[in-house]
Amino acid sequence: MSPRPLTPATLTRRGFLAASVLGGAALVACSRSTPAGAPSSPSMSDAITAAEAARPHTGKTVTARLMPGTADIDLGGTKARTLAYNNQVPGPLIRANVGDEIAVTVDNGLDHPTSVHWHGIALRNDMDGAEPASRTIGPGSSFKYRFSSPYPGTYWAHPHAGMDTDYGLYVPVIIDDPAEPGRYDAEWIVMLDDWTSGVGTSPDEIYKGLRSMSSGGGSMPGMPGMGQMPATPGVGGAGPSDLLGGDGGDVSYPYYLINGRIPAAPTTFNAKPGQRIRIRLINAAADTAFRVALAGHRMTVTHTDGFPVMPTDVDALLLGMGERYDVVVTAASGVFPLVAAAEGKNAVARALLTTGAGSTPDAAFRPPELTGRVGTVDTFVATPQVQLATSSEIDLQARLSGTMMQYDWMINGRPFDHTVPLTIRQGQRATLTFTNATMMWHPMHLHGHTFQVVKPDGSPGPRKDTLIVKPMQTVTVRLLADNPGVWMLHCHNGYHMEAGMMTTLNYTG
Numbered sequence: 001m002s003p004r005p006l007t008p009a010t011l012t013r014r015g016f017l018a019a020s021v022l023g024g025a026a027l028v029a030c031s032r033s034t035p036a037g038a039p040s041s042p043s044m045s046d047a048i049t050a051a052e053a054a055r056p057h058t059g060k061t062v063t064a065r066l067m068p069g070t071a072d073i074d075l076g077g078t079k080a081r082t083l084a085y086n087n088q089v090p091g092p093l094i095r096a097n098v099g100d101e102i103a104v105t106v107d108n109g110l111d112h113p114t115s116v117h118w119h120g121i122a123l124r125n126d127m128d129g130a131e132p133a134s135r136t137i138g139p140g141s142s143f144k145y146r147f148s149s150p151y152p153g154t155y156w157a158h159p160h161a162g163m164d165t166d167y168g169l170y171v172p173v174i175i176d177d178p179a180e181p182g183r184y185d186a187e188w189i190v191m192l193d194d195w196t197s198g199v200g201t202s203p204d205e206i207y208k209g210l211r212s213m214s215s216g217g218g219s220m221p222g223m224p225g226m227g228q229m230p231a232t233p234g235v236g237g238a239g240p241s242d243l244l245g246g247d248g249g250d251v252s253y254p255y256y257l258i259n260g261r262i263p264a265a266p267t268t269f270n271a272k273p274g275q276r277i278r279i280r281l282i283n284a285a286a287d288t289a290f291r292v293a294l295a296g297h298r299m300t301v302t303h304t305d306g307f308p309v310m311p312t313d314v315d316a317l318l319l320g321m322g323e324r325y326d327v328v329v330t331a332a333s334g335v336f337p338l339v340a341a342a343e344g345k346n347a348v349a350r351a352l353l354t355t356g357a358g359s360t361p362d363a364a365f366r367p368p369e370l371t372g373r374v375g376t377v378d379t380f381v382a383t384p385q386v387q388l389a390t391s392s393e394i395d396l397q398a399r400l401s402g403t404m405m406q407y408d409w410m411i412n413g414r415p416f417d418h419t420v421p422l423t424i425r426q427g428q429r430a431t432l433t434f435t436n437a438t439m440m441w442h443p444m445h446l447h448g449h450t451f452q453v454v455k456p457d458g459s460p461g462p463r464k465d466t467l468i469v470k471p472m473q474t475v476t477v478r479l480l481a482d483n484p485g486v487w488m489l490h491c492h493n494g495y496h497m498e499a500g501m502m503t504t505l506n507y508t509g
């Protein structure tokens, strides 16, 4: 191990890992056993190579370098020692065209293994940045990810190891289609986050607190937040959300950020009145769904998780962790807060759109649009060009279980270290049904594919790779098995995932 100076975050993490070994807690460790059908076989490797050859290629290469490490970040007058890419939160934008080779060198300056997962991109499986398909990068080591994206869209990247994303390791990734006409004049990339690292209880300590709630500490059986006095600050304390059908989350955070800034010191996006602005919203939080609205404006939603939908006007939008929405607004004249209300948590993140003179409302201001027409997954329909066939050859099931008290989140009755993978064959059309048997909502994310949501009446919904599944809700999605490999299927609540709410979808030939 290098003599790198220890930070509070790394100390905490080390202490936590050591304590968990001593305590024998059933954690999802970094070195995971390889589920059956991992892409170690020559035939799987050939299939991955063939799938890459079939993707569009421009012959151009876009290079970037990501340096995850300890960083002192200014959140807007509040400083946080945390983990970040290239000393900034969010990390630097990575942007390429469809078919470009994207070559990203990652120099791991952390004191533990890391990876970079390219969330939402239908890339080659061995570059996905998640075990077991692609190995983690050891401390002090480098790795170059090389891949291309067959589809344009708004994506992002983050580690697929431990709680690192919650420490501030995330970057936006935009894939452009040169053939797409730019029906907008300006573009604003907006990354939402819940923040505690360096200013409150560390993510690893919060996770430890959540896991230990079941083992005493004066807590009692019942609903989270009711009659429970968790010892760890930040754990519990989230109230109900109508949109989410239950508690908003498991954790109350000291701050909620837009593009790395607290509400009292927001970033400002400057534009001209009348300009059409494409806003790319990305929820990088660990445990927070946001309801987003731009004061004084309606938003026309154009894309869900990178894929086009029939343009639909809303006043506000709900984004779970890992979800992205693209909207277009026509800028009015003045100063307008873009507000992301943390569902069930009585707090906001915000940024400002400035197109002219005007006063800035105070940091807690909630625009009336937040309680207007709120777009959710049920509101949108994919454009005909990107709809998937309605026929199906195989039905896959993902039953979500677990309780807040036990903090034992699972898929199909098993935590990840005992999971039985779902299996599919190359070329198959499938349905995947999520059955949520818990009292919490879960943003379910599938790697390497963008499925199509089936609405309750059977009609087509939007294309998505991350889907909010509400308490006791059943939702079916369709997918086409066109990207061979071993793909993670998991809850994008960072704490639920760490507790084991993850399985894999394995191609078997």
Ligand SMILES: [Cu+2]
Pocket: 409, 441, 442, 443, 491, 492, 493, 496, 497, 501
């Ligand atoms: Cu979950």
